[in-house]
Amino acid sequence: MTPSVVVVGAGPAGLVAATEAATAGASVTVLDERAEPGGQLRYRVQPVTSGIGSDAERPDRLADRLLDDALAAGVRFRCDATVAGCFAGLELLLIEEGATSRVVADSMIVATGSTDLPYPFAGATLPGVFSGRGMQILLNTHRVRPGRRFAIIGGASDAEELAVDVMLAGGEVVWSGIAPAPFLRAEGADGVRRLAVGSDHYAVDVIAIAVGRQADPALATMAGTPLAFSPDLGGLVPQIDDSLQSPVRGLFVAGDAAGVGSVAAVIAEGRLAGITAAASLGLASNEDVAAVRAAGGPELTWRLGRRTTLEAVTVQPYE
Amino acid sequence: MEERGESGDHGATRISAHPILGDLPQGPPIEFTFDGAVVVGREGEPIAAALFAAGYRVLRTMARFGDARGGYCMVGRCTDCLVVVNGISNVPACLTPVTAGLDVRIQFGLAENAPEEAAERGT
Numbered sequence: 001m002t003p004s005v006v007v008v009g010a011g012p013a014g015l016v017a018a019t020e021a022a023t024a025g026a027s028v029t030v031l032d033e034r035a036e037p038g039g040q041l042r043y044r045v046q047p048v049t050s051g052i053g054s055d056a057e058r059p060d061r062l063a064d065r066l067l068d069d070a071l072a073a074g075v076r077f078r079c080d081a082t083v084a085g086c087f088a089g090l091e092l093l094l095i096e097e098g099a100t101s102r103v104v105a106d107s108m109i110v111a112t113g114s115t116d117l118p119y120p121f122a123g124a125t126l127p128g129v130f131s132g133r134g135m136q137i138l139l140n141t142h143r144v145r146p147g148r149r150f151a152i153i154g155g156a157s158d159a160e161e162l163a164v165d166v167m168l169a170g171g172e173v174v175w176s177g178i179a180p181a182p183f184l185r186a187e188g189a190d191g192v193r194r195l196a197v198g199s200d201h202y203a204v205d206v207i208a209i210a211v212g213r214q215a216d217p218a219l220a221t222m223a224g225t226p227l228a229f230s231p232d233l234g235g236l237v238p239q240i241d242d243s244l245q246s247p248v249r250g251l252f253v254a255g256d257a258a259g260v261g262s263v264a265a266v267i268a269e270g271r272l273a274g275i276t277a278a279a280s281l282g283l284a285s286n287e288d289v290a291a292v293r294a295a296g297g298p299e300l301t302w303r304l305g306r307r308t309t310l311e312a313v314t315v316q317p318y319e
Numbered sequence: 320m321e322e323r324g325e326s327g328d329h330g331a332t333r334i335s336a337h338p339i340l341g342d343l344p345q346g347p348p349i350e351f352t353f354d355g356a357v358v359v360g361r362e363g364e365p366i367a368a369a370l371f372a373a374g375y376r377v378l379r380t381m382a383r384f385g386d387a388r389g390g391y392c393m394v395g396r397c398t399d400c401l402v403v404v405n406g407i408s409n410v411p412a413c414l415t416p417v418t419a420g421l422d423v424r425i426q427f428g429l430a431e432n433a434p435e436e437a438a439e440r441g442t
Contacts, residue, residue, distance in 0.1 A: 045339045045428075046339075125379070126389075127388060127389020130392075131392050133391070133392075133393075134390070134391060134394065135393075137393045138368065138371065138393055140340065142368035143334045143337070143343050144371050145333075145369045146329075146331050146371040147329045147331055168337060189350075204332075205329035265400050
């Protein structure tokens with residue numbers, strides 16, 4: 001029987017991991033909770049560099065390209081399918097249209113991406129305060145701008161990208177920056193009207209929190225993968241080795257779920273996870289794995305290098 | 320509530336033209352109601368998107384202090400956008416597509432305003 005691989009998450013890392021494993025001869029299924037494969041590439045609009053193809057390109061077009069490659073390699077997709085849990089033996093609990101089923105495979109690649117970091121401050125629960133990625137989904141996927149004047153909390157690339165997205169959508173960025181939470185206060189009765197930064201007040205309609213992202217390896221953790229802390233990789237990350245393999249047999253983690261990185265980095269890492277999973281099933285050689293690793297570029301090498309020194313963190317159970 | 324039933328002055332709008340994504344494609348209007356008022360949505364979009372485009376901001380209130388929430392993550396994680404849809408409570412407005420004739424209501428606290436569930440509980 002053909003060995004099977006299940007990939008959770010149809011973002012850039014999951015798509016290339018699936019293609020790689022299917023090309024090596026595995027029977028591959030990709031699960032994704034959204035209606036359409038592509039992950040982050042579906043709600044971002046500014047050109048990204050993928051490391052495959054020389055020029056930066058529109059994220060949705062890159063998603064189409066990666067999806068076409070996966071379909072051509074024989075990958076099957078189950079979209080609108082939420083993985084709600086993972087049990088012993090890599091048994092997945094799947095929810096589709098309110099009905100549950102189970103999925104079991106010989107090997108599993110967790111490519112579940114990242115979530116926005118929270119940044120709690122006074123008034124941050126008011127209507128009109130959104131997460132940065134939520135705002136990108138509203139602006140770019142749904143084509144809705146929930147106000148005119150924006151404040152963007154954040155001081156790095158996610159905030160910069162969102163500021164440009166807001167301006168592309170005809171919005172006005174009134175204030176953008178980072179301040180210690182006690183100095184920030186969102187004000188308004190039943191929706192944001194003002195942002196106070198220290199003693200300064202800005203009239204705003206929307207506040208977006210884009211202070212950065214964190215890996216979302218919950219599924220790998222549920223399956224028994226320990227967590228490690230790595231400031232370089234963006235905080236708590238799954239403790240996998242430099243072949244992306246979890247201590248849990250048959251389990252691999254790739255892309256933002258393993259540590260937040262660029263699109264090019266998560267694509268290179270997805271490819272490595274796909275070929276490593278195939279090799280673990282006897283479908284690829286160590287030379288094949290080494291070739292993919294060597295082609296991954298400097299950011300992949302750097303990311304994998306960070307993994308060799310990770311120490312697991314101990315999580316105290318509730319008494 | 321200052322925002323209910325009005326488009327307000329906060330400049331909410333559909334993005335009809337976009338320098339990268341181009342013009343918003345035309346589609347058949349999907350009419351539904353929010354607390355009884357008619358709202359026009361676009362085919363395939365979630366309830367929350369249609370409500371924000373129409374200028375609404377408050378989607379639910381919290382049980383303990385009654386403070387308002389209006390959606391935060393837009394990916395079905397945060398529970399800030401739970402509304403009552405056709406008498407069923409706790410429906411995530413950010414993920415549930417608009418369909419013609421939906422009866423969408425603000426969810427107050429623990430959704431005592433969800434009639435079908437109240438009927439099931441026998442209260």
